Amino acid sequence: MLGATVPAHERRAKFRELLAGDSIVQFPGAINPINAQIIEQTGFEGVYISGGAFSAAMGLPDIGLTTLSEVAAHGRNIARVTNLPTFIDADTGWGEAMNVARTVQEFEDAGISGMHLEDQVNPKRCGHLDGKEVVSVQEMSKRISAAVGGRRDENFVICARTDARAGEGLDKAIDRARAYADAGADMIFPEAMKDLSEFEKFASAVDVPILANMTEFGKSELFTTEQLANAGVKLVIYPVTTLRIAMGAIKRGLETIRAEGTQESLVDGMQTRADLYETIDYAAYNSFDTDIFNFSQEGHR
The missing domain is CATH 3.20.20.60 (Phosphoenolpyruvate-binding domains)
Structure with a gap:
């Protein structure tokens, strides 16, 4: 994290x-x-x-x-x-x-x-x-x-x-x-x-x-x-290499969206939301936030 x-x-x-x-x-x-x-x-x-x-x-x-x-x-x-x-x-x-x-x-x-x-x-x-x-x-x-x-x-x-x-x-x-x-x-x-x-x-x-x-x-x-x-x-x-892979995919994807009016046919080739969150370790940020920011005003008035 x-x-x-x-x-x-x-x-x-x-x-x-x-x-x-x-x-x-x-x-x-x-x-x-x-x-x-x-x-x-x-x-x-x-x-x-x-x-x-x-x-x-x-x-x-x-x-x-x-x-x-x-x-x-x-x-x-x-x-x-x-x-x-x-x-x-x-x-x-x-x-x-x-x-x-x-x-x-x-x-x-x-x-x-x-x-x-x-x-x-x-x-x-x-x-x-x-x-x-x-x-x-x-x-x-x-x-x-x-x-x-x-x-x-x-x-x-x-x-x-x-x-x-x-x-x-x-x-x-x-x-x-x-x-x-x-x-x-x-x-x-x-x-x-x-x-x-x-x-x-x-x-x-x-x-x-x-x-x-x-x-x-x-x-x-x-x-x-x-x-x-x-x-x-x-x-x-x-x-x-990774720039060329990405730019090639982006260009083809944009051409598809322009031609078809939707990205629907591209979804199967995309990084999923779940894979993105796993890559950046989203769960660890959520756990950290939950553990640290749990302060309550109850009993401290």
């Missing part, structure tokens, strides 16, 4: 434990708090908070228009309701080195378990679009060092994303990954890989875990967790 029962520092420790484990783990993207609750109740190991999904939900393109305060508030709302580790998209860190350090601390204060920084220039572009530009290895290494220096909880995971595959080629992207790990990155996020062998080459090149972004309509095939695990991947994220 009211939120997570597992403290933020324990969720961060759990994130570290998952990354050090033998099994691949899955973090679906949550577009809002109830989405995170459903992810937890479905049995996933963690929750991803996508910058692309958040910007789309605000009616904006994924080009760095959302602010640190907006993203931190969004992340806080999601982290508040789940006992799972939460992993958030920090884009390019919202500024120079000191800004990046502040970004880490804002996310720590929001209860987030880890974040990833990318090596794109500002304004950034979606990772699966063409025309991306990256900063120098030295500049990105400074971003990572600043993030590590700003961290107060050693278990807060700092992941380095490289978008260099498209513009500089695989070998140079791998060289960047090595440099980023040397700068202190706890995990590497190689964006827009073309096949499993590319993931495998990254995993073999660095001594930190590798992340795979399984986003739809992108440059990577939608590989299974078994395929990715065999390629050496430790963490899989599904950034915009």
Whole structure:
């Protein structure tokens, strides 16, 4: 009731434990708090908070228009309701080195378990679009060092994303990954890989875990967790999947209502009132209210 029962520092420790484990783990993207609750109740190991999904939900393109305060508030709302580790998209860190350090601390204060920084220039572009530009290895290494220096909880995971595959080629992207790990990155996020062998080459090149972004309509095939695990991947994220599922269903539903003049034919596919109440633990709120607000004026006049 009211939120997570597992403290933020324990969720961060759990994130570290998952990354050090033998099994691949899955973090679906949550577009809002109830989405995170459903992810937890479905049995996933963690929750991803996508910058692309958040910007789309605000009616904006994924080009760095959302602010640190907006993203931190969004992340806080999601982290508040789940006992799972939460992993958030920090884009390019919202500024120079000191800004990046502040970004880490804002996310720590929001209860987030880890974040990833990318090596794109500002304004950034979606990772699966063409025309991306990256900063120098030295500049990105400074971003990572600043993030590590700003961290107060050693278990807060700092992941380095490289978008260099498209513009500089695989070998140079791998060289960047090595440099980023040397700068202190706890995990590497190689964006827009073309096949499993590319993931495998990254995993073999660095001594930190590798992340795979399984986003739809992108440059990577939608590989299974078994395929990715065999390629050496430790963490899989599904950034915009739940947004796309929801928006597709909403659009079809609205078209049906417009055409038929009623939502009657849609009811069987909806979340029921009972399921909604179970998801948000409505009964616990009712019990709390009944137990606490039982004061009577009788005998106190």
